[in-house]
Amino acid sequence: MKAHERITAAIRARTSRGEPALVAFMTAGFPSRERFREHLQQVAGGADVVEIGVPFTDPMADGVTIQRSSQVALQQGVSLRWILDELEAMPRPDAPLLLMSYLNPLLSLGIDRLAERAARAGISGLIVPDLPFDESDELRAALDPHGLALVQMVTPVTESSRLERLCAASQGFVYAVTRTGTTGRNVDVPQDVLDYFDRVRALARVPVCAGFGIRSREQIERLRGHVDGVIVGSALVEVLERGGDARQWLESLRPSTR
Amino acid sequence: MTVAAATADAERLLADEIAGRFPDERGRFGPFGGRYVPETLIPALERLEHGVREYLHAEDFQRELSRELRTWVGRPTALTYAPRLSERWGAQVWLKREDLAHTGAHKINNALGQALLAKRLGARRIVAETGAGQHGVASAAACARLGLTCVVYMGEVDMERQAPNVGRMRLLGATVVPVTSGDRTLRAAIDEALRDWVSDPLGTYYLLGSAVGPHPYPYLVRELQAIIGREAREQMLAEAGALPDAVIACVGGGSNAIGLFYPFIADRNTEILGIEAGGRGTGLGENSATLALGRPGVLHGSYSMLLQDENGQIQETHSVSAGLDYPGVGPEHSLLRATGRVRYETASDEEALAAVKECCEAEGILPALESAHALAGAKRWAQANPGKRVLVGLSGRGDKDMPTLQQTLIARLEAARQ
Numbered sequence A: 001m002k003a004h005e006r007i008t009a010a011i012r013a014r015t016s017r018g019e020p021a022l023v024a025f026m027t028a029g030f031p032s033r034e035r036f037r038e039h040l041q042q043v044a045g046g047a048d049v050v051e052i053g054v055p056f057t058d059p060m061a062d063g064v065t066i067q068r069s070s071q072v073a074l075q076q077g078v079s080l081r082w083i084l085d086e087l088e089a090m091p092r093p094d095a096p097l098l099l100m101s102y103l104n105p106l107l108s109l110g111i112d113r114l115a116e117r118a119a120r121a122g123i124s125g126l127i128v129p130d131l132p133f134d135e136s137d138e139l140r141a142a143l144d145p146h147g148l149a150l151v152q153m154v155t156p157v158t159e160s161s162r163l164e165r166l167c168a169a170s171q172g173f174v175y176a177v178t179r180t181g182t183t184g185r186n187v188d189v190p191q192d193v194l195d196y197f198d199r200v201r202a203l204a205r206v207p208v209c210a211g212f213g214i215r216s217r218e219q220i221e222r223l224r225g226h227v228d229g230v231i232v233g234s235a236l237v238e239v240l241e242r243g244g245d246a247r248q249w250l251e252s253l254r255p256s257t258r
Numbered sequence B: 001m002t003v004a005a006a007t008a009d010a011e012r013l014l015a016d017e018i019a020g021r022f023p024d025e026r027g028r029f030g031p032f033g034g035r036y037v038p039e040t041l042i043p044a045l046e047r048l049e050h051g052v053r054e055y056l057h058a059e060d061f062q063r064e065l066s067r068e069l070r071t072w073v074g075r076p077t078a079l080t081y082a083p084r085l086s087e088r089w090g091a092q093v094w095l096k097r098e099d100l101a102h103t104g105a106h107k108i109n110n111a112l113g114q115a116l117l118a119k120r121l122g123a124r125r126i127v128a129e130t131g132a133g134q135h136g137v138a139s140a141a142a143c144a145r146l147g148l149t150c151v152v153y154m155g156e157v158d159m160e161r162q163a164p165n166v167g168r169m170r171l172l173g174a175t176v177v178p179v180t181s182g183d184r185t186l187r188a189a190i191d192e193a194l195r196d197w198v199s200d201p202l203g204t205y206y207l208l209g210s211a212v213g214p215h216p217y218p219y220l221v222r223e224l225q226a227i228i229g230r231e232a233r234e235q236m237l238a239e240a241g242a243l244p245d246a247v248i249a250c251v252g253g254g255s256n257a258i259g260l261f262y263p264f265i266a267d268r269n270t271e272i273l274g275i276e277a278g279g280r281g282t283g284l285g286e287n288s289a290t291l292a293l294g295r296p297g298v299l300h301g302s303y304s305m306l307l308q309d310e311n312g313q314i315q316e317t318h319s320v321s322a323g324l325d326y327p328g329v330g331p332e333h334s335l336l337r338a339t340g341r342v343r344y345e346t347a348s349d350e351e352a353l354a355a356v357k358e359c360c361e362a363e364g365i366l367p368a369l370e371s372a373h374a375l376a377g378a379k380r381w382a383q384a385n386p387g388k389r390v391l392v393g394l395s396g397r398g399d400k401d402m403p404t405l406q407q408t409l410i411a412r413l414e415a416a417r418q
Helices: A003-015 A036-046 A064-075 A080-089 A103-109 A111-120 A137-146 A160-169 A191-203 A217-223 A234-241 A246-252 B003-008 B010-018 B039-056 B059-073 B083-089 B107-120 B134-146 B156-161 B163-171 B186-199 B217-225 B227-240 B255-264 B331-339 B349-363 B369-384 B399-417
Strands: A021-027 A049-053 A097-100 A123-127 A149-151 A174-177 A208-211 A229-232 B079-081 B092-097 B125-130 B149-155 B175-179 B204-206 B246-250 B271-279 B295-299 B302-306 B342-348 B389-394
Touching: A003 A021, A003 A049, A003 A123, A003 A149, A003 A229, A021 A036, A021 A064, A021 A208, A021 A234, A021 A246, A036 A049, A036 A246, A049 A064, A064 A234, A080 A097, A080 A103, A080 A111, A103 A111, A103 B295, A111 A123, A111 A137, A123 A137, A137 A149, A160 A191, A174 A191, A191 A208, A191 A217, A217 A229, A229 A234, A234 A246, B010 B331, B039 B107, B039 B186, B039 B217, B059 B107, B079 B227, B083 B092, B083 B349, B083 B369, B092 B227, B107 B125, B107 B134, B107 B217, B107 B255, B125 B134, B125 B186, B134 B149, B134 B163, B149 B156, B149 B186, B156 B163, B156 B175, B156 B399, B163 B175, B163 B399, B175 B186, B186 B204, B217 B227, B217 B255, B217 B331, B227 B255, B227 B389, B246 B255, B246 B369, B255 B271, B255 B331, B255 B389, B271 B331, B271 B349, B271 B369, B302 B331, B331 B342, B342 B349, B342 B369, B349 B369, B349 B399, B369 B389, B369 B399
Parallel strands: A021 A049, A021 A229, A049 A097, A097 A123, A123 A149, A174 A208, A208 A229, B092 B389, B125 B149, B125 B204, B149 B175, B246 B271, B246 B389, B271 B342
Antiparallel strands: B079 B092, B295 B302
């Protein structure tokens, strides 16, 4: 199985049980660099797919929580190289792992080197929030030989022919942003947003996951049937910040019927 | 294309630049530029690009812009011969007086043009970032003139050192939002303005103040600022009887510089020099000399030279002048550097302060600290090229710098008197 197919398979395994998959985002090395491996295992234990956030000094698509977690991680000396070293050295979690990074740290490591090192570290794909599809040829060409996914993001303002193109190009899953804006702020899910997810889902060949502002089981219940998975980021980062149990919290988001 | 290939291919790239083929259809200046933004902003940038194509060079838009530039901004700005600086430095020094433009700097050329464009695009709300406050003041003034709502993001550090401009913006009806994240200067203000824009990409117009950012901003800003160079070129021919031997401007993001340089790029006998902020030294975090000390990367939507560490994290910068205190630079400057057509040097904080003093004493003009970097560079060039003609972009006036000058030059003057 190619790396990107592992992501799709993990999401499908969950949806086949009638539940939306949980994709969990954590900033690498936050709140503590020393406990990164432990936190990753915790998160991977409660989620179907894990996004490991590479901290960046200028996270323009992120709200205050991830700005803060990024800053703390950087102050502790977390870098892309360190993250890849850690992942290579630790036992690999069952859940497929993605790297979520702004473009510049990736460019700085070198695109070819990144692809090779990410594959070696057991990464299945990448999400790059400031790299639109139109600028991504070079990165995709480097990731392809290793079978690594480049997940495309779509938004409620993405125009329809572009939406088709992005859905066709996305690997692993399609990251459907719930609303315009930065990460973190709570989102309610009105009917037009559900209609938008239905549109995305009709176009996508891979699962569709909704992200930005997902914090509660009630929201997830409402999205059920409209998406294949949900992405929780800021809310999980806040749990880790409080010293809470990430796995337990993630499990509390699962449907209550058991 | 890699940067090394760009340098190897310098002549062809320069020929394309002179022929006006940049930015290309992908928003690139050779290898530099492009559009690196979250997907949410793509429709807004496409709409802006469409608007630029539709209106910017249309006759009625240009007529309205020209009328406002003439009757409200006070263009053309003067070209001033500087006899006493010429005598001291040994070359003929000419100053392009953007400090005389309404609101006190070149920033108004861009702010007015973009505000007019925003109005045509149906925007009601404008967001802008500001470093020295000049772009914020210019945006606030243009919005007041056109009946638009204006929100300006400004780093806390800059609000303190450019305090007079904060009051001016508020008086002009703008909401000034202090930015407490990141480095609390211009770069953090751009981050925050982008976050605002991402939240309402179709209802808000982002009035970017420098020749940086995703396509089409570097192009749009250059087109609106090139009036500086076009006027100066004509004025030199009319008043000095010849083109300058050198054209010199300060470079932060690079909008006044690209505006002054662009009309001279085909004049191969005219040397072009950009002066960056050398700050306190060449160490990381001690300066804002992006073209001199950076390497290529992506920040704020475009691929250009960038001050960054070995992990691709953006560096903190320093300059005595808030307007130059920025770790990136416009992509067209990166191209001009790679082709060798423009040479980029630095001037230190102390050289800039000395130039402020010298320009005040010799010519009765208080230049902005940003512009003083260009003067410091011009002094060096003049001393090495006696008798030649040098045209300096005096991008703005220094009234806004009083808090900084009070603590430096004026404090020293007062100490000397006691």
